[in-house]
Amino acid sequence: MTLLEVRGVGKRFADQVVLEDVSFDVDDGEIVAIIGASGSGKSTLLSLLTGALHPDSGEIRFAGAPLPQRRRPFAYMPQRDALLPWRRVVENAAIGLEVQGVSRREARRRARELLEPFGLAGTEFRYPRQLSGGMRQRVSFLRAVVQEQPILLLDEPFGALDAITRDDLQRWLLEMWRDSGWTIVCITHDIREAVRLADRVLVLPRTPGALAGEVAVSREIPRATGMLTDPRVPPLEAELHALLRSAG
Numbered sequence: 001m002t003l004l005e006v007r008g009v010g011k012r013f014a015d016q017v018v019l020e021d022v023s024f025d026v027d028d029g030e031i032v033a034i035i036g037a038s039g040s041g042k043s044t045l046l047s048l049l050t051g052a053l054h055p056d057s058g059e060i061r062f063a064g065a066p067l068p069q070r071r072r073p074f075a076y077m078p079q080r081d082a083l084l085p086w087r088r089v090v091e092n093a094a095i096g097l098e099v100q101g102v103s104r105r106e107a108r109r110r111a112r113e114l115l116e117p118f119g120l121a122g123t124e125f126r127y128p129r130q131l132s133g134g135m136r137q138r139v140s141f142l143r144a145v146v147q148e149q150p151i152l153l154l155d156e157p158f159g160a161l162d163a164i165t166r167d168d169l170q171r172w173l174l175e176m177w178r179d180s181g182w183t184i185v186c187i188t189h190d191i192r193e194a195v196r197l198a199d200r201v202l203v204l205p206r207t208p209g210a211l212a213g214e215v216a217v218s219r220e221i222p223r224a225t226g227m228l229t230d231p232r233v234p235p236l237e238a239e240l241h242a243l244l245r246s247a248g
């Protein structure tokens with residue numbers, strides 16, 4: 001079932017056109033990655049989804065109806081972990097629910113329940129400075145997931161991490177996703193990350209216009225494990241490199 005439909009969306013800032021005629025769908029339970037050169041409008045596109053910005057043209061629909069102006073069906077994980085340094089782990093994880101109007105006590109109870117599956121058992125009373133970078137990203141991800149919104153929007157989720165931690169977290173995310181059925185839209189600079197995480201990778205063009213292309217990644221490829229040695233992966237990465245170049 002199609003959850004999200006982006007139809008001919010355009011956005012300009014003053015006289016600079018950033019997005020033009022962008023269209024794509026996201027199905028229930030899919031991971032869709034969006035890649036594009038720096039400045040191609042990836043963050044702008046996410047802001048159009050969250051409602052921080054409004055499109056100048058086109059339409060965004062959710063579950064067959066226009067996207068509501070308020071109470072959007074997304075939980076957003078920002079590029080940097082954006083944890084508040086004066087709040088402990090569980091308090092940070094509960095913020096998104098509190099903003100939605102859930103009582104502080106209930107929000108923290110729900111966040112606390114997820115600490116263990118998120119590999120954060122025993123960290124409830126720690127401050128962000130007492131966590132590793134990977135743990136901070138897990139708290140940030142938990143803060144999005146606990147909101148139980150239909151779609152998770154991830155903005156460069158692992159970009160700031162070292163390669164080993166990134167690999168661990170990608171594997172962990174895929175294992176969690178397999179058991180949860182989350183629908184995820186993820187923007188990233190990293191072709192390898194896009195191919196590893198996503199069912200489909202969408203390429204934004206360098207100069208505004210319709211998507212430069214799309215590459216499907218078979219679910220038969222063992223993404224959580226074995227991805228690096230699977231012979232089906234290099235051709236997909238090469239195709240994405242070519243699309244990114246052609247988009248120039």
Ligand SMILES: Nc1ncnc2c1ncn2[C@@H]1O[C@H](COP(=O)(O)OP(=O)(O)OP(=O)(O)O)[C@@H](O)[C@H]1O
Binds near residue numbers: 018036037038189
């Ligand atoms: N609020 C704004 N006001 C004016 N121009 C903006 C604004 N936000 C983004 N832009 C411009 O829009 C273009 C696209 O920016 P955006 O951040 O969406 O790209 P991006 O693909 O996410 O880039 P990066 O990968 O470098 O983060 C850039 O030229 C940027 O300067």
